Amino acid sequence: MTLRPIVLVSFMALAACGGPDTPAVAVRPLDVQGAWVRPADSGLVSAAYLVIINRDTAPVTFIGAASPLAESVSLHETMEMGGMVHMMPLDSAQVIASNDSLVLAEGAKHLMMTGLRRRLAAGDSLPLMLSFAGNQTVVVSAAVRTP
Ligand SMILES: [Cu+2]
Structure with missing residues (x-):
């Protein structure tokens, strides 16, 4: 994944350009928190859980x-x-309405993953690309852990 270096570079650019009264980092309109995945053995099926927070003033639509x-x-x-x-x-x-969130949690909505290309053990991480209407994609790294 090459996302992290890009994010760091843009953060430094923002920090370098901002005056003393300018916040170093703008609030991201789409914030994804607490992404985690169940370990998967030979079944190669698992589920992912996370919370998507929409801090934008307009609704966003999670499409997959x-x-x-x-x-x-x-x-x-x-x-x-x-x-x-x-x-x-x-x-x-x-x-997801403005200032609302989509909660994916155990016993509720979740992302079902099938056809995993390898086993997932606790301590691994799994990249997830979350797509939103309007060509927005948010990439997160979900931690593999036991519930
Ligand atoms: Cu399921």
Whole structure:
């Protein structure tokens, strides 16, 4: 991933240009926090959890996710029906209102990953590309850990 060096360079450029009253870093309109993934063994299936915070003044629409380590990443929702726990694929377009967030958590909405190209052990990380309407992509590194 080459994103991190680019981010660092732009941060330094901003810091160098800003006067004493200028904040060094503008608030990112889309903030992704706490991304983590369950370990995966021979089944090569796992789930990712994270929170997307929209700090923009306009709504944003989450349209899907992908990872170079998975054949497919899709939005699922876990729900209980008649005492049984089911997972259902969700229409992946999710509108996040201004100053609202989309919470992907255990027992709720999550990103289901199938066709993993390798095992995921605790301590690994998995790159996730989150796509939003208007050609916005946010790349995050999700930590692999046990729940
Ligand atoms: Cu699922």
